[in-house]
Amino acid sequence: xxxxxxxxxxxAALVIATPATAQRGDDVxxxxxxxxxxxxxxxxxxxxxxxxxxxxxxxxxxAARLLVDHVxxxxxxxxxxxxxxxxxxxxxxxxxxxxxxxYRLTVTRDGVRVAAAAAPGFVHGAMTLVQLLSPDxxxxxxxxxxxxxxxxxxxxxxxxxxxxxxxxxxPLPEVEKIVDxxxxxxxxxxxxxxxxxxxxxxxxxxxxxxxxxxAWRTPPSTGGxxxxxxxxxxxxxxxLRGLVRYAAERGITIVPEIDLPGHAQALVAAYPEFGxxxxxxxxxxxxxxxxxxxxxxxxxxxxxxxxxDELIDVFPGTxxxxxxxxxxxxxxxxSPAVQAQIKALNLKDENALQSWLIxxxxxxxxxxxxxxxxxxxxxxxxxxxxxxxxxWRGEKGAVDAANQNHDVVLSPAPTMYINxxxxxxxDEPPGPIQVQTLADTYAYDPMPKGLDPAKAxxxxxxxxxxxxxxxVTPYQYQHSIFPRLAAxxxxxxxxxxxxxxxxxxxxxxxxxxWKRGGVEVADSSVAVDFRLAGTRGDALRGKKVSVTLAQxxxxxxxxxxxxGSAPTPRSRRYTAPLSLPFGQxxxxxxxxxxxxxxxxxxxxxxGRESLLTRVSGEMAACPGETRGLRVPLTxxxxxxxxxxxxxxxxxxxxxxxxxxxVVGGFTVEVARLARNHGLAHDFDKVRRHFNVTPHGELLVxxxxxxxxxxxxxxxxxxPVIAASFPLPDPANSPQRQRFTGTLPAMDGDRDLCFQFTSxxxxxxxxxxxxxxxxxx
Numbered sequence: 001x002x003x004x005x006x007x008x009x010x011x012a013a014l015v016i017a018t019p020a021t022a023q024r025g026d027d028v029x030x031x032x033x034x035x036x037x038x039x040x041x042x043x044x045x046x047x048x049x050x051x052x053x054x055x056x057x058x059x060x061x062x063a064a065r066l067l068v069d070h071v072x073x074x075x076x077x078x079x080x081x082x083x084x085x086x087x088x089x090x091x092x093x094x095x096x097x098x099x100x101x102x103y104r105l106t107v108t109r110d111g112v113r114v115a116a117a118a119a120p121g122f123v124h125g126a127m128t129l130v131q132l133l134s135p136d137x138x139x140x141x142x143x144x145x146x147x148x149x150x151x152x153x154x155x156x157x158x159x160x161x162x163x164x165x166x167x168x169x170x171p172l173p174e175v176e177k178i179v180d181x182x183x184x185x186x187x188x189x190x191x192x193x194x195x196x197x198x199x200x201x202x203x204x205x206x207x208x209x210x211x212x213x214x215a216w217r218t219p220p221s222t223g224g225x226x227x228x229x230x231x232x233x234x235x236x237x238x239x240l241r242g243l244v245r246y247a248a249e250r251g252i253t254i255v256p257e258i259d260l261p262g263h264a265q266a267l268v269a270a271y272p273e274f275g276x277x278x279x280x281x282x283x284x285x286x287x288x289x290x291x292x293x294x295x296x297x298x299x300x301x302x303x304x305x306x307x308x309d310e311l312i313d314v315f316p317g318t319x320x321x322x323x324x325x326x327x328x329x330x331x332x333x334x335s336p337a338v339q340a341q342i343k344a345l346n347l348k349d350e351n352a353l354q355s356w357l358i359x360x361x362x363x364x365x366x367x368x369x370x371x372x373x374x375x376x377x378x379x380x381x382x383x384x385x386x387x388x389x390x391x392w393r394g395e396k397g398a399v400d401a402a403n404q405n406h407d408v409v410l411s412p413a414p415t416m417y418i419n420x421x422x423x424x425x426x427d428e429p430p431g432p433i434q435v436q437t438l439a440d441t442y443a444y445d446p447m448p449k450g451l452d453p454a455k456a457x458x459x460x461x462x463x464x465x466x467x468x469x470x471x472v473t474p475y476q477y478q479h480s481i482f483p484r485l486a487a488x489x490x491x492x493x494x495x496x497x498x499x500x501x502x503x504x505x506x507x508x509x510x511x512x513x514w515k516r517g518g519v520e521v522a523d524s525s526v527a528v529d530f531r532l533a534g535t536r537g538d539a540l541r542g543k544k545v546s547v548t549l550a551q552x553x554x555x556x557x558x559x560x561x562x563x564g565s566a567p568t569p570r571s572r573r574y575t576a577p578l579s580l581p582f583g584q585x586x587x588x589x590x591x592x593x594x595x596x597x598x599x600x601x602x603x604x605x606x607g608r609e610s611l612l613t614r615v616s617g618e619m620a621a622c623p624g625e626t627r628g629l630r631v632p633l634t635x636x637x638x639x640x641x642x643x644x645x646x647x648x649x650x651x652x653x654x655x656x657x658x659x660x661x662v663v664g665g666f667t668v669e670v671a672r673l674a675r676n677h678g679l680a681h682d683f684d685k686v687r688r689h690f691n692v693t694p695h696g697e698l699l700v701x702x703x704x705x706x707x708x709x710x711x712x713x714x715x716x717x718x719p720v721i722a723a724s725f726p727l728p729d730p731a732n733s734p735q736r737q738r739f740t741g742t743l744p745a746m747d748g749d750r751d752l753c754f755q756f757t758s759x760x761x762x763x764x765x766x767x768x769x770x771x772x773x774x775x776x
Contacts (some may be wrong), residue, residue, distance in 0.1 A: 033493035041147030048142035052082020060091035063122035102153035158461030160189030166196035183250035185489035197265035197284030223730025262327025288678030351381030359384030426617030430470035523599035537659025556590035569595035689757035696758030
């Protein structure tokens with residue numbers, strides 16, 4: 001059972017016992033997650049290429065092979081299978097170790113012994129040993145391992161990552177690559193989101209149209225002739241069985257999700273008879289909440305049970321996730337048949353009908369030896385007795401469900417949503433702009449506040465979710481996952497006081513291992529940022545530009561150059577703000593004590609033209625609003641740039657503090673983007689502008705209209721219109737365009753407001769770049 005190690009390990013604290021002669025912090029291995037107990041011994045053991053590895057029980061065979069593979073990748077030395085009598089590293093069964101995931105790792109001068117009672121424990125012990133064998137950058141060299149005894153078991157039994165393969169399909173080798181690196185930090189649950197409005201990814205042999213039709217979509221319009229290029233893909237059952245085996249060998253259970261009754265447009269596109277109103281939509285190509293629901297009648301329920309029969313034949317784990325989120329009930333409300341069903345079942349309303357449906361399916365899964373889990377909306381209308389809850393709308397759902405004796409997984413947005421941007425940097429790939437930094441994720445404790453301590457045993461654990469509306473490529477998936485996944489790995493494995501600086505120190509060698517494993521790891525938290533003293537106008541009015549170099553999470557030593565070269569460990573050390581002439585480019589990167597770069601170099605140009613230019617990510621929202629999304633040029637774009645920060649409810653952006661005494665004109669580059677956002681009951685929050693030309697205008701204003709609660713403030717002074725450009729017909733104009741105009745001379749800095757007034761029936765517009773023209 002997935003909860004087998006939960007009870008005894010909650011509340012376990014870190015214990016580091018060291019001999020009196022070895023009490024320096026440097027003597028504690030840099031392990032992640034930190035084990036429950038580390039006891040230092042005397043001496044060291046050298047492990048080199050050719051040393052033997054023996055699995056003395058069949059349960060340890062996969063772990064021994066993983067050890068060899070990971071050490072080859074992480075350290076560059078080849079260990080070899082050997083007999084127990086000659087092996088330097090031995091995996092041995094020890095039934096006295098309690099818990100399937102628990103292990104004991106002992107290093108002495110004579111060798112290494114990894115002991116466990118079950119296969120997952122051997123895997124975790126092997127991964128700890130991989131870290132001990134790759135503590136630094138001396139790739140290909142033998143390693144001296146300190147004598148140590150580690151006794152370890154997890155705080156929580158569910159330590160998970162959700163991959164949304166429905167919005168954008170992730171090829172199986174890329175999923176396996178992520179599974180490998182999950183195992184490296186002892187995560188044990190992969191939640192696969194296999195169906196949504198935009199794609200059905202699980203092959204169902206009884207219903208082949210689910211993948212023949214529902215797995216494919218065409219892109220939304222950005223104007224011009226519509227594309228007929230299909231996007232999509234799916235996994236065959238045999239491929240997924242292979243993935244299940246691959247994950248199981250790494251101690252990871254896969255939880256499949258078929259989302260219902262909402263997010264069902266792909267399903268209904270394939271089989272409209274299982275929809276509600278009889279129409280046949282296209283497979284969805286937009287993001288958000290759409291109205292299509294499963295028909296809850298006898299045929300719809302029978303269909304789902306048949307799908308579940310094939311699903312559980314592929315996925316042997318205990319839990320099956322059935323979604324339940326964001327199912328707006330309008331189609332059920334407008335269906336006479338569904339209304340009759342609600343009356344016949346003597347139910348209160350549509351929420352109660354969803355509860356009935358979830359209970360019906362949960363009972364069916366129970367009859368097959370499985371358990372249903374769903375998003376916290378399944379609490380609405382009453383929680384079925386058979387259900388467990390994954391709480392994403394904060395922690396309240398988890399607390400309410402646990403207090404009712406239901407098991408819960410903590411996965412609250414925004415902290416556990418790693419599709420959100422992880423820094424305010426303009427070079428971050430697309431995603432929601434509610435930034436969740438590495439520090440934010442590390443600070444989260446999966447045990448919810450306000451929970452009755454007697455109910456704590458119902459907390460299975462925690463999970464990070466990666467929704468893929470704006471993530472297309474493996475690079476973008478990985479950039480979002482790593483390194484924030486390490487924060488979850490740490491906090492779901494061990495309960496200990498938060499020490500972010502110490503965590504960063506232990507994270508650094510794991511980042512190196514991930515990179516050697518071929519994955520992209522974001523350096524956003526430690527990359528160098530450049531901050532001006534005052535506004536850009538202040539800098540342009542002076543004779544020098546004062547630049548401060550900083551990091552979101554300070555680590556290492558910042559080194560910089562001014563001659564155009566890339567910084568090295570021998571470059572000048574940054575100690576104080578730089579006073580630079582115009583036209584100077586500073587390049588900077590942080591380095592650790594060994595001279596290893598902790599982030600890619602970043603550059604800042606103090607040229608006047610550069611100081612007068614802002615890209616979309618450097619613009620701001622209009623007053624009282626937020627730009628909630630960073631989106632690519634097209635929905636399935638594979639390039640990381642360009643990106644556009646947009647407020648889909650009002651197409652308005654601000655160039656803050658434009659120095660109107662310094663500049664005399666502007667060039668604004670704009671792009672036309674798909675208007676493909678499902679807003680459900682928020683549709684009326686989109687601000688309509690009266691377009692006075694057929695396709696609307698781009699207005700450039702000195703200052704922005706005063707707003708309150710999303711509406712203009714009556715009788716407030718109107719901003720001055722600096723320029724107005726009629727927008728061309730989207731059907732026959734380029735997707736990216738440029739407009740140029742002049743600005744009046746005024747004293748000081750003023751915000752420039754860029755407002756689009758295009759009709760809501762046409763695509764969105766966004767500013768890509770604004771370049772102001774120097775009067776000099």
